[in-house]
Amino acid sequence: MSKNVEELRSIDEINEKIRRGDVVVLTAEEMIKLVESSGIEIAAKEVDVVTTGTFGAMCSSGVFLNFGHSDPPIKMTKCWLNDVPVYKGLAAVDGYLGATSLSETRGFEYGGGHVIEDLVSGKEVVLRAESYGTDCYPRRHIETVITIDDLNQAILVNPRNCYQRYDAATNSSDRVLYTYMGTLLPNYGNITFSGAGQLNPLCKDPNYETIGLGTRIFLGGGIGYIIGEGTQHSPKSGYGTLMVKGDLKQMNSRYLRGASFYRYGTTLYVGVGIPIPILNMRVAKTAALKDEDIIVNIRDYAAPTRPDLRPIVKKVSYAELRSGKVFLGDREVPSSSLSSYRMAREIAETLKKWILEGTFFLTKPIEPLPRQREFKPLKIRGKELRVGDVMNRNVVTAKPSDDIKSVASKLVEKGIDHLPVTDDEGRLIGIVTSWDLAKALAQNKRRLEEIMTKKVITAFEKESVDVVARRMARYNISGVPVVDKLNHVIGILTTDDISRKVVGGGRVTP
Amino acid sequence: MKVKLIYSRGVVEKPILADIVLKTNVLINILEAKVNAQKGELVVSIPATGDKLKEVLSLFKEAGVQVQEFVETLRINWDKCMACGACISPCPTRALSFKEDWTLGFDEEKCVACGICATVCPVKAITMP
Numbered sequence: 001m002s003k004n005v006e007e008l009r010s011i012d013e014i015n016e017k018i019r020r021g022d023v024v025v026l027t028a029e030e031m032i033k034l035v036e037s038s039g040i041e042i043a044a045k046e047v048d049v050v051t052t053g054t055f056g057a058m059c060s061s062g063v064f065l066n067f068g069h070s071d072p073p074i075k076m077t078k079c080w081l082n083d084v085p086v087y088k089g090l091a092a093v094d095g096y097l098g099a100t101s102l103s104e105t106r107g108f109e110y111g112g113g114h115v116i117e118d119l120v121s122g123k124e125v126v127l128r129a130e131s132y133g134t135d136c137y138p139r140r141h142i143e144t145v146i147t148i149d150d151l152n153q154a155i156l157v158n159p160r161n162c163y164q165r166y167d168a169a170t171n172s173s174d175r176v177l178y179t180y181m182g183t184l185l186p187n188y189g190n191i192t193f194s195g196a197g198q199l200n201p202l203c204k205d206p207n208y209e210t211i212g213l214g215t216r217i218f219l220g221g222g223i224g225y226i227i228g229e230g231t232q233h234s235p236k237s238g239y240g241t242l243m244v245k246g247d248l249k250q251m252n253s254r255y256l257r258g259a260s261f262y263r264y265g266t267t268l269y270v271g272v273g274i275p276i277p278i279l280n281m282r283v284a285k286t287a288a289l290k291d292e293d294i295i296v297n298i299r300d301y302a303a304p305t306r307p308d309l310r311p312i313v314k315k316v317s318y319a320e321l322r323s324g325k326v327f328l329g330d331r332e333v334p335s336s337s338l339s340s341y342r343m344a345r346e347i348a349e350t351l352k353k354w355i356l357e358g359t360f361f362l363t364k365p366i367e368p369l370p371r372q373r374e375f376k377p378l379k380i381r382g383k384e385l386r387v388g389d390v391m392n393r394n395v396v397t398a399k400p401s402d403d404i405k406s407v408a409s410k411l412v413e414k415g416i417d418h419l420p421v422t423d424d425e426g427r428l429i430g431i432v433t434s435w436d437l438a439k440a441l442a443q444n445k446r447r448l449e450e451i452m453t454k455k456v457i458t459a460f461e462k463e464s465v466d467v468v469a470r471r472m473a474r475y476n477i478s479g480v481p482v483v484d485k486l487n488h489v490i491g492i493l494t495t496d497d498i499s500r501k502v503v504g505g506g507r508v509t510p
Numbered sequence: 511m512k513v514k515l516i517y518s519r520g521v522v523e524k525p526i527l528a529d530i531v532l533k534t535n536v537l538i539n540i541l542e543a544k545v546n547a548q549k550g551e552l553v554v555s556i557p558a559t560g561d562k563l564k565e566v567l568s569l570f571k572e573a574g575v576q577v578q579e580f581v582e583t584l585r586i587n588w589d590k591c592m593a594c595g596a597c598i599s600p601c602p603t604r605a606l607s608f609k610e611d612w613t614l615g616f617d618e619e620k621c622v623a624c625g626i627c628a629t630v631c632p633v634k635a636i637t638m639p
Contacts, residue, residue: 055592056594057632182596182600182630183596183600183626183629183630185600189600190599190600191599192596192599257592257633258633259632259633260632260634261630261632262629262630267632269592269594269632269633324598324607324608334598334599334601334604335599336595336596336597336598336599336608337594337595337596337598338594338595338596338632339594339595340592340593340594340595340612341593341595341608341612342593342611342612342613343592343593345612
């Protein structure tokens with residue numbers, strides 16, 4: 001790739017300058033300013049390294065731990081740190097603690113991310129483990145207190161960090177959504193986004209000319225390395241990711257923060273900084289990309305679909321998102337980040353300082369990262385239960401002008417609880433339940449239109465029963481009319497239908 | 511000035527606020543309201559100073575409404591705050607914002623102590639007193 005571009009300097013030359021003490025390092029923000037004031041030619045000639053930084057919630061983070069052997073020893077088959085489950089499908093006293101693992105006693109309040117922060121802070125953590133006992137590992141139970149100093153190894157290995165950029169989130173529905181993108185207020189009440197934009201490492205070398213396997217980086221306040229592409233790496237579409245590792249014992253809790261998103265779960269805020277050596281003009285140009293140049297989608301999280309199928313509401317730049325307000329149509333909607341720009345800046349500045357002080361040298365990647373990768377969705381094989389499989393197609397409906405007494409006898413006669421109300425073309429305009437009729441009787445109402453619920457929760461035939469069941473539970477209702485695209489009633493789905501026809505796992509019973 | 515007005519059962523149904531707005535010509539802005547048959551609580555902003563402000567406050571007191579000055583709205587633990595911004599866009603009155611240096615800014619005057627920031631803060635840096 002770099003063959004047709006003249007090399008300005010090599011990594012060896014840069015390291016020699018770091019040794020001599022005359023290396024020129026700018027943070028990505030400073031590089032942008034220099035390019036604006038002096039032009040790209042001069043900036044590329046003068047600047048050896050541009051430092052980047054990002055500090056955000058990175059759920060795919062965790063730590064490999066080795067506890068050492070007790071006497072008598074134990075082959076831990078289940079293990080907890082402060083009641084947070086540690087993955088134990090490894091050797092006797094090795095474990096992996098993931099950031100999103102939830103405490104069995106404190107739920108959303110405390111999880112793997114918090115344990116990692118507590119370990120890095122030097123706090124005492126309760127270790128509990130169980131085993132079935134073997135001839136070589138006779139112990140069956142252990143409970144003790146440890147600190148990070150007691151561990152033989154604590155190695156942060158994060159399968160997916162440092163997203164190049166990330167789609168922003170909003171909510172078109174009429175209720176508050178609690179998501180990994182924070183709290184999304186109803187009716188496009190706010191927009192949240194993540195990523196440091198112009199400071200984001202992968203935005204500064206989107207062609208992977210300098211970042212690769214073996215690149216030394218700032219990780220959690222210590223030294224780390226890129227150990228490959230991250231999971232869901234999608235470089236072609238501009239959503240690259242990194243897998244990174246580093247020694248947790250060298251890290252700093254300022255740059256590793258356990259966090260919890262309300263009604264979503266726990267995660268870990270990770271600080272990552274990557275040096276970008278200005279090897280050629282092309283890298284100089286990408287290193288100077290601004291928030292204005294980096295575009296993401298705003299997606300509507302109201303749709304209960306796969307992330308990439310969530311409707312795109314608008315395309316915006318990080319500059320617009322960071323301004324604090326985004327226009328959706330003619331409406332000004334407040335926008336704010338979930339990742340910390342201030343911390344990202346601090347990380348880029350710290351990395352710059354390390355390089356200038358001669359304590360951090362750059363590495364040549366052993367192998368480049370893939371520039372082509374497809375991020376595939378998970379296909380569900382076999383039959384998944386849809387509303388159309390379970391709903392009752394012989395739906396009984398009523399008209400708004402119907403007399404309440406005749407409607408009541410219809411319900412009794414058919415043995416049903418829900419009666420969709422339709423107009424002359426069969427389009428849904430309301431619903432009445434047996435409870436509404438009882439109320440009507442008590443209040444002396446006569447016509448259906450006086451008592452029907454006009455705002456009806458509905459379902460489509462092709463929707464998964466699982467999703468609709470969750471919707472019914474959320475609105476505390478026991479049945480939904482099933483409608484087509486034109487709002488014609490084509491069936492009805494009740495909790496009775498679901499419990500009668502479905503047994504765990506979504507299979508149809510004969 | 512921002513105050514909390516507490517209506518007891520006896521006065522909850524009277525249009526006291528509207529009455530005072532008409533009498534004083536001060537455009538009192540309701541920031542938050544919780545009203546039921548037993549009692550009501552309004553957080554209002556009164557755009558007046560000096561004698562005018564005194565007049566408004568004494569009219570409320572005469573009408574049997576308890577007036578409470580807003581002492582403390584919320585507490586921010588600045589050592590814990592990462593300046594991530596998660597609390598900013600959910601804030602209904604835009605009392606939270608980024609400062610020039612991307613640290614969190616808080617305008618107590620705008621805050622109605624609704625508490626959503628405390629809920630959404632990922633590191634529990636905000637608490638309600």
